[in-house]
Amino acid sequence: MTWIAGYLVLGAVAGFFAGLLGVGGGAIMVPVLALMFAAQGFADAQVMHLALGTSMAAIVFSSISSLRAHHRHGAVRWPIVRSIAPGILIGTFLGAxxxxLIPTRPLAIFFTVFMSYVALQMLANIKPKPSRQLPGPVGMFLVGSGIGAISALAAIGGGSLSVPFMVWCNVRMHEAIGTSAAIGFPIALAGTAGYLFGGWSATDLPTWSIGYIYLPALAACVMMSMLTAPWGAKVAHRLPVATLKKIFAALILLLLAKMLHGLL
Structure with a gap:
């Protein structure tokens, strides 16, 4: 019951920040789940994979709640979602x-390096050229494939990549966050399928696992994240852009440092 309570708290926090920042919640769930699974004595070789797979499955539900909230605020640019979704689906499934096939430690290092880059980019607050626009259909497919593949490897909803990409192309920050919440849904679907099949024949998995998805953690996280994601989306539309970026970067760097300390 202690672990279930921990999963419930994690789901509440991840859901809030999924709505606030359009990041799906994986950036928060992965490092915390990895620490919790290791503390429960799960096989070292499977800890990171279970954290990634469970996080990706949870994002399926939190992204639905988050995108509905942002859509009500008129912040989802659906033409962008439609143009990037095909590449997202292919890249995410292959990335998962x-x-x-990658051992836990290299996977943890990849996740840390990538997310640190994203956080530092946000802190730097690099401004795009005023003339820069979103690419055409082929460019959006390639960008979507890259976002999907990296999102699957890091088990994030794509917001850590899609939000900076859209802002770089002069999409307003609040619209980038709302659109990213919608993009997170196909990423989560394809990624969940990939981790489910990828871990289907894995050994040393804990009881109540399906592939690399640990069901008790998934159920508890989903229950709370569905409740708190709309609250986060509501707060997002009341905060200035600079504040959103600083919250995002600080949270990511703090969790990464804690995860590395625990795993390495």
Missing amino acids: QLAS
């Missing part, structure tokens, strides 16, 4: 299959 690749992740199942």
Whole structure:
């Protein structure tokens, strides 16, 4: 019951920040789940994969709640979602299959390096050229494939990549966050399928696991994240852009440092 309570708290926090920042919540769930699974004595070789797979499955539900809230605020640019979704689906599924073949420590290092880059980019607050626009259909497909593949490897909803990309192309920050919440849904679907099949024949998995998805943690996280994601989305539309970026970067760097300390 202690662990279930921990999962409930984690789900509440991840759901709030999923709505606030459009990041799906994986950036928060992965490092915390990895620490909790290791503390429960799960096999070292499977800890990171279980954290990634469970996080990706939880994002399926939190992204639905988050995108509905942002859509009510008129912040989702659906033409962008439609143009980037095909590449997202292909890249995410292939990335999840690749992740199942990589050992825990290299996977943790990749997650840390990538997310640190994203956080520092946000802190730097780099301004795009005023003339820069979103690419055409082919460019959006390639960008979507890259976002999907990296999102699957790091088990994030894509917001850590899609938000900076859209802001770089002069999409307003609040619209980038809302659109990213919608993009997170196809990423989560394809990524969950990839981790499910990738871990189907894995050994040393804990009881109540399906592939690399640990069901008790998934159920508890989803229950709370569905409740708190709309609250986070509501707060997002009341905060200035600079504040959103600083919250995002600080939270990511803090969790990464804690995860590395625990795993390495």
